[in-house]
Amino acid sequence: MKQGYRIAVVYARYSSDNQRDASIDAQLRAIHDYANKNNILIIREYIDRAKSGTTDQRPEFLEMINDSKEKEFEVVLVHKLDRFSRDRYDSAIYKKKLSNQGVKVLSVLEPMLDGSPESIMLESIVEGYSQYYSANLKREVEKGMKENALKCLHNGGQAPLGYGVDPETKKYYIIDEEANIVRRIFDMYINNKGYSEIINSLNSLGAKTKKGQSFGKNSIYGILKNEKYKGVYIFNRSAPKDANNKRNHHKSKDDSEIIKIEGGMPVIIDAITFDQAQELLKKNKHRAGSYLAKKPYLLSGIVECALCGHAMTGSTATGGRNKSSYSYYMCTKKMNKKKCKNKNVRKEYLEEFVLQMILDNLLVEDNVDELIENIKTYQQKKHADSDLEIESLTALLNDNKVKINNIVDSISQGISSPALLKKLNELENETSSLENKLRSETQENIKSKVDRKDLLSAINQFRTNIFKSSENELKTIMRNFVEKVKIYIDHVEVVLKLDHILCVIGGGGGSRTRVR
Ligand SMILES: [Zn+2]
Structure with missing residues (x-):
């Protein structure tokens, strides 16, 4: 190893969503140039291609962080700081982790990071900008969706049962065949039919949900609650994803974030029928509680x-x-x-x-x-x-059968004693109990x-x-x-x-x- 060199690894990322990104090759070229001029020896390259900026989608990045524990390198070289992380909080956390291992992050395009007050300020400005960029991009996307919503246009995702979306204008239109299923559901419900009766009737017609599944209580409930059917356009109904990255459909956002436009959707269910169904839903909700009381x-x-x-x-x-x-x-x-x-x-x-x-x-x-x-x-x-159990039961059974055969052979040759007969009796009882166990175990296994x-x-x-x-x-x-x-x-x-x-x-x- 050359003396006086600092040992480094490279981290490079290319995100497909940003057209202005330098390609991986260009990033790497600049990094290697920088390393040569600054007595830095590169021992490995970690590269995430075409991933978004979210950390959990950067496997190589996480591997690099993990490898830093081996203390085989002291520097992580990046092309620009926003390659390292787009989120300031996230960036601070990972830099702290690296610095705990004595590893520093060096940026080729922002090479002033020597720990001086100026460099610390610069770093925070640069990082603040990355975060601004990220947040701004998100805002632009949300703005676009909101504008769509104000025009009552489809905003992605699956249209509700009964509706189709014109691929060019993004406007909703009614699919008669599906709308009839929706009408049937409302009609049965306001005529006091229970969920199971509605489900049975839909199944007998071969009706399916928008996802092509048979109807369940949840899908019926979802349809009965959907204001779109009485012509109200709604956008932003579901709450953001939770910590486990799962969307919680049962939680709605604040009313202020919901765009509702009366008459913004083609009507499938008239207002009177819809409101009647809501009344019934409210009434039926309390059944479970009073029942449990x-x-x-x-x-x-x-x-x-x-x-x-x-x-x-x-x-x-x-x-x-x-x-x-x-x-x-x-x-x-x-x-x-x-x-x-x-x-x-x-x-x-x-x-x-x-x-x-x-x-x-x-x-x-x-x-x-x-x-x-x-x-x-x-x-x-x-x-x-269970397979193990069946195996060992079978082995025990076979073993017993051999022993029984031996005793029967001895008796047939005239060798007999009370002890031998007692042993035979025991073995036969044991065999039948083993056979029972084997039978039920096998049945369970199939069931x-x-x-x-x-x-x-x-x-x-x-x-x-x-x-x-x-x-x-x-x-x-x-x-x-x-x-x-x-x-x-x-x-x-x-x-x-x-x-x-x-x-x-x-x-x-x-x-x-x-x-x-
Ligand atoms: Zn307590």
Whole structure:
């Protein structure tokens, strides 16, 4: 190795969304030139091609950060600082990580970063600009979409059932065949037909959702709630993605961010019918709550006070104007007259919320692919266990048969004793019990293979029947799907689990015990 050289790696990125980017080759050429002039020895190049500026989409960048722990280089060379990161916060975090390993970031086009006050100021200006650029780009895109919205034009994504979009003008038009399905749904609902009846009728017609799936309770609900059908154009309904990068469709943005234009869509459902449906939806919403009110505490043992970590337990009190009794969950520490600031939670509200979480998050038609993946992983594990079990049971059985044959042979040759007969008897009993175990294990093994169609119909069945379930069934459902419910002062956290999903929707009830 040459003396007096600083050891460096190169990080280069090319984003396809920015036409003004220097190509990777040009970036690399400039970096190598700079390195030669400044006694820097490059030992490796990390290059992310055609990725956007978001860090999690930069695998080479993350590898570089990770490799810095090996302390094999002391400098990261970039062409421009905005190649390193477009987000100031993100940039600061990664620079700190590198600097913890004694690694510095050097920019070829902004080469003043020597730690002087001027360079620190320059760095922050340069970085501030990158961030401005990024934010500005986003604003431009959003502005364009907003302008589209004000003209009631389609803004990307899938048009709702009943509508098509003219590819040139981006204007909505009605697709009669689909609109008739929407009209049927509204018509049945305002005539007091339940979800399952509506779903059955649609299935018998062979009707499908816009995604080509059969209708479920959620898709019907979504259609009944969609104001577009009565001619209101809506833009910006869904909330931004959450920390897990998942869009939460159940949360809407502030009203100020929603653009609503009456008469901005071709009308499929008249206002009277639409409003009638909304009234009914509101009325039906309370059914679950009042239904749960009469049941015992379904979440006992799963509810925890997030403030002090104690369990929360069911309790009843009388109150209100007409002195009626109501039930709630209360922190046990608080119940024992010790200090905890947590509030009590009304029983039926909490239980309905948790049940709705199960329905919305686990057993949703839209989730079915993810669900199947989870179940497959779970089954693979279970199958491996089960296959092993079958193998060892078979081996034991064969072993027993050999022993039995030997004894039978001895007896047929005239060799017999009470001890031998007793042993034969034991072996035969053991064999028949092993055979039983093997039979049930094999059956379980076959039963736990679920295909998509079965799972879908099981989910729909479960959704339709959930509010008809008995106390014990509801308790089992909660226990099987919910790991823990944590009560904070201003929100509730529900930790769901997937493991037992098969047993519950398979209707088998309870998990199966392993043969020992
Ligand atoms: Zn507490």
